[in-house]
Amino acid sequence: MPVALALPSEADLPYEEDVLRDPHSIRPWRRYLAARAAAPLQERAVRALPGSYKLWHAYLLERTAAAARAKPHCGEHPANEALNRAFERALATLHRMPRIWEMYLAALLEQRLVTRARRAFDRALRALPVTQHHRVWPLYLRLAALPSCPAETSIRIYRRFLQFEPSRADELVELLVSAGRWQEAADHIVSVLNGGSDVSDNDRALLLKLCDLLAKHADEVAGLKVESVLRGAMRELPDEAGRLRALLAECYARRGLYDKARDVFEEGVTTAATAAEFALVFEAYAQLEQSLVAAKMEKTADEEGDKLFAKMYEAHGNLDSADEVFAKATQASHRSADDLATVWCEWAEMQLRHKRFDKAIALMRQATAEPSAEVKLRAAAAAAAGDDEPAQLKLHKSAKLWSFYVDLEESLGALASTRAAYEGAMAARAATPQMVINYASFLEERGYFEDSFAACETGANLFGHPHSKPIWDTYLERFVARHGGSKAERARELFAEATRRAPPHDRARLFLRHARDRASVYEAYAGRAAELRGVPKVRRVYEQAIESGGLPRRDALALCLRLAALEEALGEAARARAVFVHASGYGDPDADEEFWAKWSGFEVRHGDERTFTDMLRIRRTQKHAKTPGVQVNGELKDEKKKRCADQLGATQSKRQRV
Template structure:
């Protein structure tokens, strides 16, 4: 500083100067001297503080006053800038461990940067670095705050280098939350902003690898961290040659990292990748990635997201090409536009198939999706693709895991084989269809029923093709496939520990089809043809899988070819194998057949007695009636009646079986018995039967049944002029139900009195009727009125139904006293 000292000092300053000459190391004198100088005398104030710092070079207080004063009076010139810098450098010789001196210096450098010399940016960066070197690490955060602001203002290569250094010297805790400063996510974003793509990639990879260890304790998820970074690269990552530029392979690598880490976010990641290539106008690569994403996604949500985005992308490309502004588009442009339109149409048409690919990939054993995919090709008349799908499905599906979520009965693995063969059969290519079905039976299935279905379908195909002999051989092969002839009958059809092929010969469905097939070829009654059918039935019995229906069919077959006695033997065999109630139908048919073929009477009687000895009461009625009718047709009506009585007595003893059905059977047998007794004109026997119904079986029959028998008994007695007995019977049956439910009985009694009674008996009937109503009313009131409560003054009365009396045929009116 070239200042004129004569013009600076005043007479008042002489005393302070004299004091300082005597004691130049008295700090209080320097401070009093400084404070005594008016603020307007800037030069003297500067001179005093400069001399004071020379006397006390380690005094932070003096240097702080001095530097602050120099900054306040500095001008925006290069010389002024240098002058202040020199003073700061002089201060730092002694105070290089004071962070606030460095902070003041660095703030001045940054503030003076716009009007400093051209190399000031490098100088300032070096000053920040010197501060970090001189100060302990515990105080670095005081410097980094300004240093990062400086980097934000400068950007570019300097900004990248500053942030790179910040990451080297900062602790992880400083990069975890915004409360402690700038987060690691923000650092990476800054690097991208400054064009430091390669550096940002290095930092990102390091953080991504340590994400799960909580090394950085990130506030956002790892997926969000990845997507935010890729978004930054796409929107701002143009980069520079010095610190790297964004490359296609970098984006691809980042997306692949995400796909490996988050396979359930495939749509989000692929759309980020396509967004990048769309922004760089690399449309072929974007299309490729859309298509790849559709094929690799795992959920319907991802599929819909990618597909809709793909369609929007194609529409935007077409719109851009169509609206390019060219008045006369070139041939190449028109061709490209047509290609894009065709591609979009194809994309929309292929949506069902693409979605089918996804659903099959999700669950390759879901038969619903395979059948739906085939139906799509069939609707498009694409037979070749349908056949390819059949073949792929049958080689992909695990037979033991095949299932139909829709529970559609036609969506089964056997049906898949059958439909595959029918494609060829529908074009009369029976040979190929037969080859398909021959391969199907070599596969494994969850149940032998599946294999049976295929055998039957294959046989039916050969029948349709006219190969009758082969059709029989196919089923014969399935029925005789036995792993061990000695133990074939011990194999259980539902034993899942054995393969379906080992259990196939125990399928009643397959044997039934086989026998029906053999019977259809017995046209001429040749012994060898009949014998083959019989052998099949015998094998069925030997395998212990025969059913009552098989027994009946076997016997009918023998009867059809006049082997009646042998058919009876089969009935007998079936009765030994099956017990009631299963054997009931066999007995029913056997007895009818024996009677029809004129078997001797005693043998038939023995069969009836054997049948009834074991027959449950609820099944005995048709057997009893058949037996009774058989004796009646042979002229033995009394024996017929005896059989009915024996059957009734047996039913009466079955007290535990008194159900509604049991009562019906007993009622019907009584009715048949009465009819047969009336045929004999045995009045006493009929009367005894009616009396037995009322005296012994009140608890066996229902009230309605007893009333019905009572009315018939009354008609019977009236037909024999036993009117008093009839009246007594009316009184008896009127006690069986509430009087209001006996309208049929009252009407019948009234007609009885009009036909067979007189005025007095008619009155007696009316009095009895009123008495029953009154008694029933009292019983109802006594049940409905609790003890301790007062009965209502006007109780509800069950009124006797109003009856319009019929006019007698004679003109004289009968006057009935109703009192």
């Protein structure tokens, strides 16, 4: 808002006259201000001489003091807003004056206006020459250190500052570490270390910081080999070898590689160059072993305490008290669901030792049931408090518990309850591949073949490769053994599905393993050829299958009938007749009535008296041969070959493309 200008008093008249005589001179204004230090007068002065640094400096000092006396509680206070507007007016003409910028930036920092201050700092760096940036950056770093400044903003400020002062790279590293950005911190240290030739004290500190970072946060830092970096640091800093070996061992221990951690400590103990280095490595080694022993003792105490207590009651015949101990143990906190499953299994085994079979089965059913409402409430409370989920929430998905339960049901339970147990394990996705195979065998032994195949199919859908591999192998083998060629279409579908789900390198094994069912393979091949390449390709597939040999007699005969039906459907009667003539070598005149009936029907539809007579003669000749597929003499074989060749050649020009 505009400042109200008061009328001059009688004492001000001499100064007013001096100002009026030379209004563009700074000297009369300074004398006037010294005698009458008032805001309205200062406002008149800076308006009259907006380019005067001395007038603006005095005016801004007065306005800053006035704003401080007002004690505003936030940056949006009217006193602060008036002060900021005054600074902006001054910078309109004095943007090259670093002192004005310093005063303005310091005022914004006091007001905690982060965004406005950041923009003002950027303007100051653009307005001032680089030689004066050293007066701005200390204030800018104060902004980055404010608690209200976002971490991303602080990091960006420091990245810009390092372009001005590269030697202070460790400050950015500390900022990145405090923000939990381990990867960026490691990458920055590596870039700084790779940029210099000599190892300075600053580089030494950065290298140690990198080693500490990798040892404690190896999983969060990608692209760096922890062991290589630490061992390289040992060569660069031999006086820090003991500390670096302790860090490397700590890294292995965090990953659970305790044997490797021990190897590093053993190496450090045997190669220590000084007593101080030996003491450091040995102390870290002892702390590791002590922590491992304490963890094992705690775990043993947690897991075995209740068991031993219950066994004491069991030894004295007090099973009710033992049940109470186990019941309390199942409600206690456990590290994992498998630890809790062990308690339930021990409880059930106690019932089995005392012939309480129904009680054991009831316990397993209770343990594998869905979590109760109470357990879910406890889990929700733990999640709200930031704690781990209780083990009881995951118990019904424990493979160890389900494996014990299905074995118990299979040994002692009824058929329906055993099936329910296996189905429950698969529904909870706690079944293992071996459990699925056991379930299929259980059903097959009791004559439920289709249910057995359904169990294999359900189990195969639960797992990916390679875990589903034994299930598919069992499924295909038992299906072929059960149905043989009676359900060829379904067998082909199963084979195609197994091949589709198998990885490329395992598909050849499936083809080779099921090569004995070559007819099904050729049928699948023909089906895919029909989808992708059309009927001409299907014809070549059948011809290749028939001419290649190696097929069982009945399979070869079936493929010939399929090819003949295809040729007949295409209107190629002569080619179909040639196929029938060739297939007669596989036909048994007494056993394969279907083949001879189809050939006879074909001749009735498309032949004449001569072709029908030839069919009867071939059948009669085969009957005299007694052995199916073996000719009486070479003349018949040559005659059949000649007739087939003539018929195929005569129809070659009339071959239709579909």
